[in-house]
Amino acid sequence: MQGSKTPVPPGQGRLAHAPADHPPVGKPRVGVLLANLGTPDAYDYWSMRRYLSEFLSDKRVVDYPSWKWQPLLQLVILSKRPFTSGANYKLIWDEQRNESPLLTITKAQTAAIAAALAEKHGAEVMVDFCMRYGNPSTEARVKAMVAAGCEKILFFPLYPHYAGATSATANDQFFRALMQEKRQPAARTVAEYFNHPLYIDALAGSVEAAYAKLDHRPDVLVASYHGMPKRYLMEGDPYHCQCQKTSRLLRERLGWEAGSIDTSFQSVFGREEWLRPYTVQHVAALAKAGKKRIAVMAPAFSADCIETLEEINGEIREAFLHAGGEVFTYVPCLNDQPAHIAALVAVIEENLGGWVRRKG
CATH class of the missing domain: 3.40.50.1400 (Rossmann fold)
Structure with a gap:
């Protein structure tokens, strides 16, 4: 019918001076x-x-x-x-x-x-x-x-x-x-955002919450990060250094002494050398050295996944127990914990600067 208008989808409208057949324009x-x-x-x-x-x-x-x-x-x-x-x-x-x-x-x-x-x-x-x-x-x-x-x-x-x-x-x-x-x-x-104070606080809070549920304090906390070929580090990738710094900042935030948190790398693939020590070998070495109770966390993962739920809590746990370890505690990823969400929202807000206005 002549003069009829196409329905406008919700959240969209027509420009004030646009012709009737102009496509709808969304609210920015x-x-x-x-x-x-x-x-x-x-x-x-x-x-x-x-x-x-x-x-x-x-x-x-x-x-x-x-x-x-x-x-x-x-x-x-x-x-x-x-x-x-x-x-x-x-x-x-x-x-x-x-x-x-x-x-x-x-x-x-x-x-x-x-x-x-x-x-x-x-x-x-x-x-x-x-x-x-x-x-x-x-x-x-x-x-x-x-x-x-x-x-x-x-x-x-x-x-x-x-x-x-x-x-x-x-x-x-x-x-x-x-x-x-x-x-x-x-x-x-x-x-x-590996060194963001709220991210470090969230990691520390997750460790403290996990330890509060245990009868005996672990002998060592292993921070297991996803691995990558050592060649990438030599070619300028900063990942290895950032992982090491996260472990240090976490230890300082917890108020623990030097040597209480170990840094290792998991998920090795292929034949070339990857970042060391390899977590699966490291936890076995800890057990053989008399560290019978350990905890393992994965700070590089924002959410639990195959590498944490199956690899750490499966393969790596088995390697530790098979080598003589007695108590293996997995500290879950931050997932949707309130402290983690608060940290992510803070990072987002910092990066939205100049793009948004506060409601009201």
Whole structure:
């Protein structure tokens, strides 16, 4: 019918002087997009293969020449590893929700952060999350934010420490997603926050809470960080130094003496040398040296995942007990603990400077 107007979607409107057929324009908003590593959609062979292929094909993760790496990956590694990785995921999978713990926790973190920012900024700020590998993809979430009227997006990789294989590849994917947008929003990325006072406070609080539940104090606390090839350190990646500093700051915040927290690295892959000491070997050495009670935490992970729930609380625990250890305590990741959410919100607020106004 002549003169009729297309319905305007909620949250969108027409420009005052625009013609009737002008597309709806959203109310300007600021987006906060949280990002984590990722998770397979399921633990069956093909879901695991798709996920592992995307992950292990990332040049930031494995930087070998494609002509050398891809045949090995596609023909050898991915013919077997999806079965073993799938079996490990099955051990921790939430069958009721049909998702991995990482996805469940990231959803909870997002909801808590969104609620905290809504208290301060109302509907001006939109909070969502994405995964570097798997779903929900970075591209899909960026597209949704732009469609919702986000003219500015703060991209927040949930890694306390910077590494090329984590923070940098997440940022790479974010910028690739921006390249697909006709109306490209202004963008900022959040830097590493390994030494932020509230993050250190949250770590200390988690240790104190875990120790308060024990009958006997552990002989040593092992801070186990995800590993990476030693070559990356020599090429300028600051990850190793930042991990060491986190352990020191945590010890100082707890008021413990030197030597009470050990730093080690887990999840070794491939044949080249990685950052040492390797956690699985280190905890066994501690047991053989008479340290019969230890606690292990994973400060580099913002949420519990396969590397903590299965590797630390499974393989690494077994290595310690098999070597003669007696009591193994796993200190959970910060997840959606209030102190952690407060720290993340503080980091976000610091990075939103000049982009938002307080509600009221």
